[in-house]
Amino acid sequence: MLDILLNLQVRAPIKFSLIAVNLDQKQPGFPEEVLPNYLRSRGVDFHIENQDTYAIVKRLIPEGKTTCSLCSRLRRGILYRVAGELGATKIALGHHRDDMVTTLFLNMFFGSRLKGMPPKLVSDDGRNVVIRPLAYVKEPDLVRWAEHREFPIIPCNLCGSQENLQRVQVKAMINEWEKRYPGRIDNIFTAMGNIVPSHMMDKKLFPFETMKATGVADAGGDIAFDDDESCATPSPASVITLQR
Numbered sequence: 001m002l003d004i005l006l007n008l009q010v011r012a013p014i015k016f017s018l019i020a021v022n023l024d025q026k027q028p029g030f031p032e033e034v035l036p037n038y039l040r041s042r043g044v045d046f047h048i049e050n051q052d053t054y055a056i057v058k059r060l061i062p063e064g065k066t067t068c069s070l071c072s073r074l075r076r077g078i079l080y081r082v083a084g085e086l087g088a089t090k091i092a093l094g095h096h097r098d099d100m101v102t103t104l105f106l107n108m109f110f111g112s113r114l115k116g117m118p119p120k121l122v123s124d125d126g127r128n129v130v131i132r133p134l135a136y137v138k139e140p141d142l143v144r145w146a147e148h149r150e151f152p153i154i155p156c157n158l159c160g161s162q163e164n165l166q167r168v169q170v171k172a173m174i175n176e177w178e179k180r181y182p183g184r185i186d187n188i189f190t191a192m193g194n195i196v197p198s199h200m201m202d203k204k205l206f207p208f209e210t211m212k213a214t215g216v217a218d219a220g221g222d223i224a225f226d227d228d229e230s231c232a233t234p235s236p237a238s239v240i241t242l243q244r
């Protein structure tokens with residue numbers, strides 16, 4: 001992300017400054033010199049925030065339980081605070097397309113809601129604008145770019161809780177789909193920006209309870225059968241009912 005933002009800084013029609021921030025959570029084996037050395041070599045302003053969140057989650061979360069929710073809450077608070085101290089007006093995070101699709105399924109499977117991860121939104125403390133400049137970039141493209149540019153890679157399993165993460169399992173699921181049906185991740189991602197509230201079931205998004213027939217044809221109305229089912233014989237459940 002930093003590499004791309006540095007490029008954009010030269011080419012974009014807007015002016016912005018950058019400061020790279022890394023939170024050293026004191027996970028065992030974290031190679032603390034790798035990022036500062038790299039950032040220095042690129043001549044980038046940076047700030048390393050040292051906070052032992054690892055010790056906090058280890059103390060508070062029982063062994064064997066997933067530590068991510070507390071860990072990410074701590075990290076979020078620290079990031080917001082540091083952004084304020086540095087005078088930043090935007091917090092850019094490195095999530096990519098595949099992260100956003102994975103989040104959609106995680107929220108669906110474990111939270112019973114259709115909620116993804118937005119490319120731009122005000123943070124939950126109301127004080128920061130969070131942006132995700134890589135939102136439209138596929139993970140495999142980023143992997144190839146990272147190899148090509150020989151970025152220093154820091155392992156992401158130092159906290160020890162990665163393996164059992166539901167995120168890892170959901171990611172494996174969508175990658176398997178992609179292998180069998182190329183283009184599926186892109187289709188899901190496109191669908192996230194193409195929502196039809198009248199064809200979902202959320203009463204907060206569409207006035208199902210008060211709507212009435214208008215007598216005027218509307219292409220956005222119900223077509224009775226989905227396109228790929230339009231040749232099917234109506235089932236008994238689709239018989240017209242009259243309301244008196």
Ligand code: SF4
Pocket residue numbers: 067068069071072159160161162
């Ligand atoms: S994977 Fe590890 S570092 Fe990442 S949020 Fe979970 S506990 Fe924290």
